[in-house]
Amino acid sequence: MLKSGATIGILGGGQLARMLALAAAPLGLRCHVYSPEKNSCAFDVVHAGTVAAYEDEAALARFAAAVDTITYEFENVPAKTAAVLAKRKQVIPDPHVLEITQDRLIEKNFISELKIATAPYAPVHSATQLADGLAKVGAPAVLKTRTLGYDGKGQAKIAKASEANAAWRSVQQAPCILEGFIGFEREVSVIAARGQDGQVECFEVTENVHRDHILHTSTVPAKVSGALAEEARRVATRIVKAFDYVGVMGVEMFVVRSGRQQHVLVNEIAPRVHNSGHWTIDGATVSQFEQHIRAVAGWPLAKPKRLGRKVEMLNLIGDEVNGVARYLSEPNTAVHVYGKGKPSARRKMGHVTRVWPGK
């Protein structure tokens, strides 16, 4: 259990690390960010920073020596980096989680073994397997590289079987997973937190709208039945327990209908604070960032409650951040600019959160 004044090391220097650090400070904890990018926006709000490659073992050792515990803001922490650090200080969430979530196929198998529904999928390591997979999951489908890739990168849509070869070339024949398309009603997510004592606290089910493969808005309450909301939170809880997880995890799901019943299929999981949980900073009694810090510190989780009758988070992508002034004058609207400098296309530059007052 960390004491007041202790230092949390954070791998990665983007907006998630920045918001983690901003949540750690009021708790009396310091942060030390490790990032290969000199201009990382998280450096602006931390006690200490290290600029070094994730492969720089000497720098990693110094970083581990300078902090009391280590967490990360992204799931693609190289296995070797995690191993070097874990030998020296506790890394939370435990790196065994990364081995699963860094590979879409292993992740899907893990979830399926928990008897939790996912979209139909098939492994693809050859053109033959792709053809077999298409026969199994049907078209349209989407071919995704097993590792890396996010916000639509490393993906190819296959509308019909004849497009299979082009898709296979476009992912450069990397090991893949083929996922069947789901006729979903809506996309939701559950941000779950689990403490070192095993306590689990889920935030309210969040409804997400993507635009061009990037999260556009997150809204609570989601337009789902109470029963479905219960199911979604139960599924997220089972997943964090199965991992013996500590920290915050984002679980993305599809809401599908069979007859009069709604159900969830798990789409993917992120072993970190999640964009669809940003509304909790201004729209809940505790934020996902504070919950993660509490978990990493070995402190009790808080019980999150929504503020207001509706909360909406809107991402500011690329140039959209230049129009932030109008949100400063909007009532009950909180502005978050990540300090990343010049906007570039498709880059998450900030977000705004609107809270509708009342019950």
Add this chain to the structure above:
Amino acid sequence: MLKSGATIGILGGGQLARMLALAAAPLGLRCHVYSPEKNSCAFDVVHAGTVAAYEDEAALARFAAAVDTITYEFENVPAKTAAVLAKRKQVIPDPHVLEITQDRLIEKNFISELKIATAPYAPVHSATQLADGLAKVGAPAVLKTRTLGYDGKGQAKIAKASEANAAWRSVQQAPCILEGFIGFEREVSVIAARGQDGQVECFEVTENVHRDHILHTSTVPAKVSGALAEEARRVATRIVKAFDYVGVMGVEMFVVRSGRQQHVLVNEIAPRVHNSGHWTIDGATVSQFEQHIRAVAGWPLAKPKRLGRKVEMLNLIGDEVNGVARYLSEPNTAVHVYGKGKPSARRKMGHVTRVWPGK
């Protein structure tokens, strides 16, 4: 008007600077803290820091060159420091305010000239003036040094006229103001913000309880009539307008009764964010810290609204911060530890804010 990514210089490195910096970051603004103390807790959360004396003109010049505008967390900024900086960059609030608020006598005269009521007072620069003053304001009274002094320092109570000489010795015959004791019903404050465009936004009237001359709790809503709350906010608004003030100001008042009517007397003003406004971080739609940053940046102020039906802020003084763990488990309670290291007696080490949900 500051642009995203601009840097605000803050004089002073205590918890007020720290909370200002934590409010500036989500707005995409960087902070550079200037403090003579190497271990200042604000250094933990800022882009840049300068450790140098307030008299170090070369360091002040470098600081001014490195930032886009300058503000301060404490009212005792030396006049010379302010002058050196103001020649190079805009200092907000304007240093002319400091000349008034650094001297209790000049401040009281300023407020009186606005036809705003204060406790009876008299200038004391000699034993004779003290005797005259006591005859005018009556005993009990309190003798306060005109400059410096806070949290009860530089003060001597005079219960009856025979104690006058001892009091005069205890303040080392420094220039003083003698203030008559007020039979007040309660102590309240108004945190007022004024933007560069002249817009004024007051937070709700806050009820304050002091213990041993240090703020103990702040509670909203205050137990005062609607008419009194209006009067209190009107008084605060008149004061910030009279100063042509930009930024957040704390106005402390006594609530007194004459017959069936309640009125306010202004006790003192602080040209900065104020301890009695800390509840706004967790208990309002915008915090006093964000309002100050918006004002300093030349951006529109937000319209603050209370969250919950009641909000209470409790200061953690000295050792009390060691008991912070219990508040982490309390529902709807936000913990703020300032990261000042080892607690010392009478030092403000943190605070907690409880928000009672509902209207």
